[in-house]
Every structure is written in structure tokens, then in C-alpha cells.
Amino acid sequence: MPLEDYTIVIGLEVHAELMTKTKLFCSCSTSFGNEANSQVCPICLGLPGTLPVLNEKAVEFAVKAGSALNCEIANFSKFDRKNYFYPDLTKAYQISQYEMPICRYGQVEFFVNGVKKVVGINRVHMEEEAGKSVHSGATITDSEFSLEDYNRCGIPLIEIVSEPDMRSPEEARIYMETLRNILRYANVSDCKMEEGSLRCDANISLMPKGATKFGTRSEIKNMNSFKAVQKALEYEALRQAELLDAGKKVVQETRTWDDSAGITMSMRSKEEAHDYRYFPEPDLVPIVLTDEYIQNLKDSLPELPVAKLNRYLNELELPPYDAELITANKDLADYFEAVLEYYKDAKVVSNWLMGEFMRLINEQGLEIDQVKVKPKDLAAMFTLQDKGVISSKIAKTVFEDMFKTGKDPDAVVKEKGLVQISDVSEIENIVQDVIKNNPAPVSQYLEGKEKVLGFLVGQVMKFSHGKANPQMANEYLKKALDKLK
Amino acid sequence: MELINKSALELHDLLDKKEITSREIVEAYIKRIEALEPKLNSFVTLTLEQALEDADKADEMIKNKTSTTFTGIPIAIKDNMCTYHVKTTCSSKMLQDFKPPYDATVIAKIKKAGMPILGKTNMDEFAMGSSTETSFFGPSKNPWDLERVPGGSSGGSAAAVAAKQAPLALGSDTGGSIRQPAALTGVVGLKPTYGLVSRYGLIAFASSLDQIGPFTRDVADSAALLNMLAGYDPKDTTSLPNKRSDYLQALGKEIRGLRVGLPREFFGEGLDKEVEKAVLKAIDALATEGAQIVEIDLPYSKKALAAYYLIATAEASSNLARLDGVRYGHRSENQKDSVTMFKHSRAEGFGPEVKRRIMLGTYALSAGFYDAYYLKALKVRTLIKNDFDAAFKKVDVIVTPTTPSVAFKFGEKVLDPLAMYLSDVYTTTANLAGIPAMSMPAGLTKEKLPIGVQIIAPALAEEIMLNTAYTLEKAIGTIGLPTLEV
Numbered sequence: 021m022p023l024e025d026y027t028i029v030i031g032l033e034v035h036a037e038l039m040t041k042t043k044l045f046c047s048c049s050t051s052f053g054n055e056a057n058s059q060v061c062p063i064c065l066g067l068p069g070t071l072p073v074l075n076e077k078a079v080e081f082a083v084k085a086g087s088a089l090n091c092e093i094a095n096f097s098k099f100d101r102k103n104y105f106y107p108d109l110t111k112a113y114q115i116s117q118y119e120m121p122i123c124r125y126g127q128v129e130f131f132v133n134g135v136k137k138v139v140g141i142n143r144v145h146m147e148e149e150a151g152k153s154v155h156s157g158a159t160i161t162d163s164e165f166s167l168e169d170y171n172r173c174g175i176p177l178i179e180i181v182s183e184p185d186m187r188s189p190e191e192a193r194i195y196m197e198t199l200r201n202i203l204r205y206a207n208v209s210d211c212k213m214e215e216g217s218l219r220c221d222a223n224i225s226l227m228p229k230g231a232t233k234f235g236t237r238s239e240i241k242n243m244n245s246f247k248a249v250q251k252a253l254e255y256e257a258l259r260q261a262e263l264l265d266a267g268k269k270v271v272q273e274t275r276t277w278d279d280s281a282g283i284t285m286s287m288r289s290k291e292e293a294h295d296y297r298y299f300p301e302p303d304l305v306p307i308v309l310t311d312e313y314i315q316n317l318k319d320s321l322p323e324l325p326v327a328k329l330n331r332y333l334n335e336l337e338l339p340p341y342d343a344e345l346i347t348a349n350k351d352l353a354d355y356f357e358a359v360l361e362y363y364k365d366a367k368v369v370s371n372w373l374m375g376e377f378m379r380l381i382n383e384q385g386l387e388i389d390q391v392k393v394k395p396k397d398l399a400a401m402f403t404l405q406d407k408g409v410i411s412s413k414i415a416k417t418v419f420e421d422m423f424k425t426g427k428d429p430d431a432v433v434k435e436k437g438l439v440q441i442s443d444v445s446e447i448e449n450i451v452q453d454v455i456k457n458n459p460a461p462v463s464q465y466l467e468g469k470e471k472v473l474g475f476l477v478g479q480v481m482k483f484s485h486g487k488a489n490p491q492m493a494n495e496y497l498k499k500a501l502d503k504l505k
Numbered sequence: 506m507e508l509i510n511k512s513a514l515e516l517h518d519l520l521d522k523k524e525i526t527s528r529e530i531v532e533a534y535i536k537r538i539e540a541l542e543p544k545l546n547s548f549v550t551l552t553l554e555q556a557l558e559d560a561d562k563a564d565e566m567i568k569n570k571t572s573t574t575f576t577g578i579p580i581a582i583k584d585n586m587c588t589y590h591v592k593t594t595c596s597s598k599m600l601q602d603f604k605p606p607y608d609a610t611v612i613a614k615i616k617k618a619g620m621p622i623l624g625k626t627n628m629d630e631f632a633m634g635s636s637t638e639t640s641f642f643g644p645s646k647n648p649w650d651l652e653r654v655p656g657g658s659s660g661g662s663a664a665a666v667a668a669k670q671a672p673l674a675l676g677s678d679t680g681g682s683i684r685q686p687a688a689l690t691g692v693v694g695l696k697p698t699y700g701l702v703s704r705y706g707l708i709a710f711a712s713s714l715d716q717i718g719p720f721t722r723d724v725a726d727s728a729a730l731l732n733m734l735a736g737y738d739p740k741d742t743t744s745l746p747n748k749r750s751d752y753l754q755a756l757g758k759e760i761r762g763l764r765v766g767l768p769r770e771f772f773g774e775g776l777d778k779e780v781e782k783a784v785l786k787a788i789d790a791l792a793t794e795g796a797q798i799v800e801i802d803l804p805y806s807k808k809a810l811a812a813y814y815l816i817a818t819a820e821a822s823s824n825l826a827r828l829d830g831v832r833y834g835h836r837s838e839n840q841k842d843s844v845t846m847f848k849h850s851r852a853e854g855f856g857p858e859v860k861r862r863i864m865l866g867t868y869a870l871s872a873g874f875y876d877a878y879y880l881k882a883l884k885v886r887t888l889i890k891n892d893f894d895a896a897f898k899k900v901d902v903i904v905t906p907t908t909p910s911v912a913f914k915f916g917e918k919v920l921d922p923l924a925m926y927l928s929d930v931y932t933t934t935a936n937l938a939g940i941p942a943m944s945m946p947a948g949l950t951k952e953k954l955p956i957g958v959q960i961i962a963p964a965l966a967e968e969i970m971l972n973t974a975y976t977l978e979k980a981i982g983t984i985g986l987p988t989l990e991v
Contacts, residue, residue: 069593069705069709297867302743304742305743
């Protein structure tokens with residue numbers, strides 16, 4: 021039976037680090053990439069006798085995240101202990117929320133090939149990060165020893181558990197991208213998969229088309245990029261289909277994705293699964309939130325992607341493609357709006373961002389926040405264009421220079437002598453030179469082949485090194501040729 | 506002048522009047538400790554040199570008039586409270602070399618007050634036991650009879666105060682670990698309302714039950730020391746943000762009309778006749794002072810011990826999991842990967858009673874058993890709280906025996922865990938309900954062994970509880986302290 025005859029069922033558990041300055045239960049810094057064990061204290065090291073104190077900012081961020089994901093926010097929630105032994109877990113339990121999470125029952129919308137998809141969110145809960153094991157060898161099994169870095173231990177996380185609502189690996193990837201976008205908009209997580217501040221585990225199962233009872237699922241771990249999420253699930257769907265086709269059963273187990281080999285491998289079976297022995301965390305009091313507190317945080321949320329998209333379509337009248345592309349990246353949308361502060365024509369700005377701006381960014385593999393061009397300067401460049409100081413062609417040259425150096429457009433134009441020629445007599449002189457040097461096209465034009473005009477305008481531009489005002493070049497060339505008729 | 510015979514408040518008066526110095530007090534105690542320690546084994550670690558230095562600093566404070574009530578008065582600390590760079594072992598092989606890089610909140614308070622710390626006292630391993638017999642460093646002896654246990658788990662602190670090795674000591678009480686040894690050694694031991702004293706730096710046994718409290722020779726010292734220990738701590742979010750009381754000021758008020766509850770369930774089967782007689786005599790004394798005696802029922806108290814041993818062991822199994830040999834504490838040489846390191850380090854580092862309780866707690870929390878054990882125990886806990894809420898509508902305090910019998914002999918119960926657990930039968934209810942309770946001497950048996958009477962009060966009613974104890978102490982007189990040959 022081909023894969024098309026199965027329904028793929030996917031649910032994701034996504035972990036996102038919250039962007040608090042300090043850890044969830046102590047005042048150690050959360051910054052990334054510092055010397056091992058330089059951001060630890062007796063509390064996050066779990067020394068005997070220490071007690072956790074909840075970071076209020078983390079609660080705030082979790083409520084914001086839940087609100088952005090359209091969740092119900094609990095007035096009463098609490099922490100539980102998830103018990104397991106691992107060297108990177110200093111207390112041998114993770115403080116998490118099991119029974120009563122802070123957020124429940126939300127949903128996320130996105131488009132898959134132009135079709136709207138809604139995925140339910142079962143819950144969003146807070147928990148703490150573990151540390152990081154560094155093995156002396158290539159893998160844990162052939163290492164002589166391992167070292168532990170606890171800088172990450174205790175950084176606040178939210179776990180976002182979806183309903184099993186996704187029906188293709190592509191949907192899963194787009195769901196992840198949508199989550200990242202929403203959390204970035206809500207300004208609660210930087211969601212960098214490469215730094216591990218956004219991670220996901222996936223549950224996937226197959227059932228024959230038309231069936232209603234889910235098949236046996238496997239859980240896939242270790243997918244470290246959006247692409248990997250899709251690839252791993254595509255592989256796993258095929259693997260399960262082949263098993264089922266051969267009359268075999270899918271085993272309920274946890275599997276790990278090997279990105280370089282492009283396969284999933286069994287990690288542990290259901291029987292080997294941990295019994296986490298959850299129980300209420302006695303060292304922390306429950307979290308009690310008033311309706312007012314929750315509402316204030318909801319009100320403080322910035323405009324979220326869906327709302328922004330609708331505004332771009334309806335108010336700014338951007339084409340759907342542009343509007344979707346810009347809103348899909350919060351940094352790009354922020355940049356776009358920053359330019360609009362200084363230059364009102366949204367379509368001009370959007371065209372430019374979709375064109376030259378993204379071209380250079382993609383060419384150089386940059387992120388939006390690494391771009392040197394200030395929004396104000398880009399707006400100034402548009403104004404120069406409008407005033408006829410530079411042509412649209414020159415603008416590209418100017419922009420390239422701005423992109424490289426971060427200089428403002430006036431400086432670039434001055435430095436490179438790129439001011440557009442708009443002086444009538446200067447243009448007339450160039451036109452005369454062009455007519456003189458192109459007798460054949462000129463006679464063709466005079467014989468009625470008006471299409472040749474474009475070529476001759478091009479010659480004017482070339483002769484002027486692109487600096488001639490194109491409208492004037494057109495106008496005066498036509499005038500001069502008509503005189504020859 | 507025998508300084509070691511004075512109460513802490515008496516010493517304070519003498520210091521205040523400049524008749525003595527803190528150094529003299531500490532020197533007197535050092536002499537006593539050195540003489541008796543080989544017999545008693547009250548301490549795991551002695552910090553006598555540091556205590557002398559701190560005594561000199563305290564004398565400076567007194568001279569500079571920056572002193573407070575306990576400035577210059579030495580204290581002994583149960584070895585499960587973290588002391589900066591001083592070994593904190595919980596009487597376990599697991600932590601025998603553990604030197605915390607921080608002070609518990611109560612230790613910080615003690616240091617700020619200028620109290621010299623004489624040492625860290627012996628206890629049952631990780632506070633699990635009722636006799637100090639589970640200590641990795643050997644048991645402490647009861648100063649009244651060296652063949653008998655001092656009780657536990659804070660047995661070292663109790664023995665030190667009873668033997669005049671320290672005027673004051675701190676203990677911790679999870680199911681009776683202050684009150685039971687106080688009863689067995691004839692001193693005053695107080696477990697405050699849950700949340701009154703910060704737990705930050707107390708190595709947890711069962712987080713929802715643990716409280717730190719004072720051991721003293723009399724009720725006034727107990728009230729004064731509680732004044733110093735109590736208070737909200739931002740480092741412990743389970744500590745209570747209530748306004749401060751002055752417990753010492755509460756003493757000496759008339760108790761005429763005070764309603765004293767006598768729970769029938771605490772005077773039944775298993776209670777030693779001599780203990781019963783002494784406790785009833787104490788109750789008569791309160792009646793003579795004008796108290797009104799009311800018989801009450803605490804029907805669910807019979808289930809308390811079972812609920813207690815489920816909740817306490819469940820929490821302990823999680824609290825003690827961090828002792829895995831990775832970062833500190835005992836690490837086994839016998840290891841080939843992280844899992845064998847965990848297993849062997851824990852197998853070698855913990856004693857049999859700790860292992861038994863970790864296994865009990867792990868079992869109680871396991872998938873498939875959680876509802877039947879842990880969850881049910883939590884429900885019983887609520888019922889016990891309800892019992893007390895109902896009782897305290899009728900009475901102001903409740904008076905019971907602290908323990909069913911007096912100090913037992915070494916080896917008598919250590920091989921029979923259930924018999925040992927029954928020593929806590931009257932004490933665990935207060936921990937489960939989170940309410941304050943204290944034990945004070947009610948008399949001596951014919952064999953000259955101390956008998957303890959327990960006073961239980963509603964949450965945050967320590968003032969009433971202490972005043973009742975103070976009145977009783979005056980009415981029945983003290984039993985004195987044991988005469989030990991030095």
C-alpha cells in the first residue's frame with residue numbers, strides 16, 4: 021500500500037527557552053556561550069539544603085506565550101517534580117508542571133500550500149533546563165569520561181504540547197516555523213534551533229486512510245533544524261508504512277534522528293521508558309494569578325503574525341505573497357515597519373525588501389539583525405529617488421554600497437558622484453552624441469520602427485554611466501528625433 | 506559560679522552586667538564537652554577554636570553595645586544545617602566530607618547575632634530514625650542512662666543540652682525529631698508552625714514536613730531563641746510572611762479559662778503507665794492554674810503514622826536523589842559508566858535505614874501505586890488537618906504524651922523498624938497538619954528517666970503554646986539535669 025493510502029498523524033512537543041535575564045529558580049545569568057560552569061550557584065547546582073525561588077518574569081513570559089497561542093491561562097497552577105537520574109540534572113529531578121500547567125487548550129493557524137491549517141495546543145507548561153554533558157570521545161559509549169557544564173541548568177523553558185493534529189511532515193515543519201514566529205513576536209523566546217533554545221520531539225503514527233483509530237506511535241528525538249523535522253518525519257512515515265505493508269507491527273518506542281545518515285534509530289522501548297514518579301513540588305507554593313494580571317499581560321502583547329498579516333493585506337494593500345513573506349519573519353516585519361516610519365509608500369518599501377534587500381541578504385547568508393542599513397537611511401534613499409536625485413538604477417548601486425558600509429545614501433551619492441543628471445542642456449548634449457553615434461537605429465526609428473527608441477534610451481543611460489534621469493532621457497531623445505523627421 | 510548551670514537568658518544577664526565574658530562561657534563549655542564527649546558522642550564535628558574567636562568578637566559587640574539577646578551565648582547545631590566551609594554530614598558516609606559553600610538562613614542569623622557555634626551534633630542518618638543509632642558516626646548516648654538512646658533524629662542536640670555540653674541547640678523536626686529526643690532527655694524542644702522558620706540550608710528529609718526549632722533547658726530560653734529564628738525568608742518561598750511576635754513577652758500571662766484539649770486517641774493502647782500518669786498529673790496542674798480540661802476526638806490521628814511514613818519517604822526518595830556522586834559527596838571507585846557510578850555510590854554511601862526509606866518512597870510514587878499510596882496519604886493528611894481545625898474550635902491547646910514510652914536501650918528497636926516508627930505515633934500529626942507543638946519535661950520515672958509532655962497549638966499560636974508550657978513548668982517544677990560523672 022503506497023504511503024498516500026495512509027493517514028499520517030503527528031503531534032509535537034516543543035521546548036522553547038524563555039528570554040529571562042536570570043534562571044527560573046535562582047539569579048544566575050542565562051546568557052549563552054560562556055565559559056563552562058561560570059553561571060552557577062548553590063541553587064542551580066542543587067546543593068543539599070538549597071531551595072528554589074520562582075522567577076516572576078518567567079511566569080510573565082509563559083502567560084504571554086500561552087496568550088499568543090490562544091490558550092486559557094490558569095488562575096491556579098503548580099509545579100511538580102519529574103524524577104530521573106542523569107549527570108546533567110543536578111537535583112536528579114526536574115521541576116516541571118505536570119498536573120496543573122499554567123496554560124491549556126490553545127490553537128495555532130498557518131497556511132500549507134495556500135490552505136489554512138489549524139493545530140490545537142493541548143498545554144503549555146513551565147519547566148527548567150538541564151545542564152550539558154561533554155563527552156571525551158565521539159559518542160558517550162566510546163568516551164573515557166564525560167564533563168558537565170551546568171551553565172544551562174535552570175534556564176526557564178516552556179513546553180508546548182500540540183494535539184495530534186498534523187497530517188504531514190511538511191505541516192509539522194510549518195507548525196514549528198509558525199510557533200517560532202509567534203514566540204518571537206511575543207518577545208518571550210529567541211527560538212534559535214541551532215543554539216538549542218528551540219527544540220522538538222515528535223510523535224508519529226500511521227493509519228489506513230479513512231480509519232479513525234490511531235496506529236502505534238513512535239517518538240522521534242534529536243531533530244536540530246526545521247528541515248530535520250520534516251526529513252526525519254518523512255523517513256519515519258516511510259519506515260512505518262513499510263513495516264505495516266510487510267504485515268509487521270510498529271513498536272512503541274523512542275527513536276533518535278541521525279541527520280547525517282538520514283535515518284531514525286531505536287533509542288529505548290516502551291518497557292525501558294522512565295517512570296518519572298511525578299509528585300507535587302513541596303518547595304514551591306502554587307502560582308495564583310488574578311484575572312487582572314492575566315489580562316494586563318494579554319493587553320501588553322504586541323501585534324501577532326495573523327493580525328499583522330491581515331493589516332498588511334487590508335490596510336497597506338500589499339500583495340499576499342509579500343505580506344506573508346514579511347510577516348513570516350518578525351525581524352523583517354519590524355524592519356519594514358521601521359522604514360514605514362520615515363517613508364509612507366508601503367508598496368515601494370515592500371518591493372524593495374522583497375527584491376534587492378532579500379537578494380543581498382540571501383547572497384551573503386545574513387540575518388535581518390545583521391543588516392547595516394538603517395531603516396531611516398533606506399527611507400532617505402527612496403526620497404532621493406522620488407526627488408529625482410538618483411535613478412532607480414543608480415539606487416541599486418547606492419543600496420549595494422549602503423549594505424556593504426552602512427553609510428547613509430547622501431554620503432554614498434556624494435562620494436561616488438552618483439547624482440542623477442537632470443540638467444536639460446547636459447541631457448541634450450548626450451542625446452546629440454547618441455544620435456550622432458547610432459545612425460542606423462536612428463534611421464530605423466525615423467522609418468517608423470518606434471521600438472528602437474528603447475535601445476537609444478539605453479545608449480543615453482550607458483553614455484551617462486547610468487546617471488541620466490531616465491524620464492528626461494526618454495523625453496529629450498524623443499524630442500530630438502522628432503525634430504529630424 | 507558554674508556557668509554551665511545557667512540558662513541562656515541568665516547568661517545574657519551576666520554578660521549584660523559585664524560580670525562575665527563570652528570567652529569564659531565558651532571556655533567552660535569546651536571543658537565540659539572535652540570531658541563528656543568520649544562518653545556521649547553528641548557531636549560529629551567540633552568547632553571549638555572558631556567558637557573562641559567568635560566569643561572574642563561577641564565580647565567586642567557587647568563592649569560596643571551592638572549586642573542582642575544571644576550575643577556571646579554558644580549554641581550547638583544539628584549536622585543537617587549547612588555551615589559555610591564547615592562539614593555538614595547529616596551523619597552519613599555519603600556527605601562525610603561535604604563542606605557547604607554557603608550558610609543556612611538560621612546559621613546566618615546565629616552568626617549575625619554573635620553566637621559562637623560549638624559544633625555540629627550527631628543525628629540519625631539524614632534524620633531518618635528515632636535513636637541516633639542510624640548515624641554513620643555511631644550513636645549518641647542518653648545523659649540520664651548511657652545504655653539508653655537519646656532519641657532521634659536530633660539526638661545529639663538533645664543530649665548536648667541535657668548533658669550541659671551546650672546551653673542551646675538547634676534541631677529539625679519532620680515527624681517528631683525535636684520533640685521525641687527532647688522528651689527522652691528531659692529538655693524543652695519546640696517544633697514551630699510550618700513556615701515560621703526558614704528551611705533554606707536545612708538538608709531536606711521531607712520538605713513539606715521539615716521545620717527547624719530550638720532545644721533549651723527551659724521554656725523561657727525556648728521562647729527567646731524562637732524570637733531569633735522566626736521570620737520570613739525570601740530564599741524560602743514556603744516561609745510565612747506574617748508579622749513578628751515576641752514570644753518571650755507572651756510568657757507569664759494567667760491561663761485562667763484556657764481550654765486544654767485531651768484527645769482520647771492519645772491515651773489508649775501502647776501508652777506506658779508511668780508516662781500516662783505523669784502527663785495526667787501535668788494536666789491536673791494546668792487545671793489547678795485555672796485551665797478548663799476538655800476531652801476531644803482526633804479520629805484520624807490513628808492513620809497519621811501510616812500517612813506520615815508514605816509522605817515523608819516519598820519526598821525523601823526525591824530529595825536524596827541528588828546524592829548521586831557526580832558533583833559532591835561519596836563517589837564509588839567501582840564504576841564503569843554513569844549508571845554504575847550512581848548505583849554503587851548510593852549503595853556504598855547510604856546506610857540501611859536510609860535505603861529502606863528511599864525504597865518505600867520510590868514505591869509509593871511509582872506509576873500504578875501513586876493513587877493507592879501517596880495520593881491517599883495526602884487525603885488522610887487533609888483529614889488530619891480537618892480534625893485539628895474542628896478540635897481548635899473547642900480548645901485553645903491540646904496536651905498529650907510526647908512519646909508512648911521513655912528512653913529505650915540501644916539495640917532494642919533498631920532491628921524492628923515498625924517498633925521504631927511507633928515512637929513517632931504522637932508526634933507526626935503536628936507535622937502533617939503544619940501546626941506547632943513542643944515537648945517539655947513532665948517528670949521522671951522510678952528509674953530516673955525523663956517523661957515528656959507535648960503541647961500542640963493552632964498554626965501560629967506559639968505564644969499560647971509557650972505560655973501554657975511556661976505556666977506548667979512553674980507549676981510542676983523542673984526535673985533538673987542528669988548528674989554525670991566527669
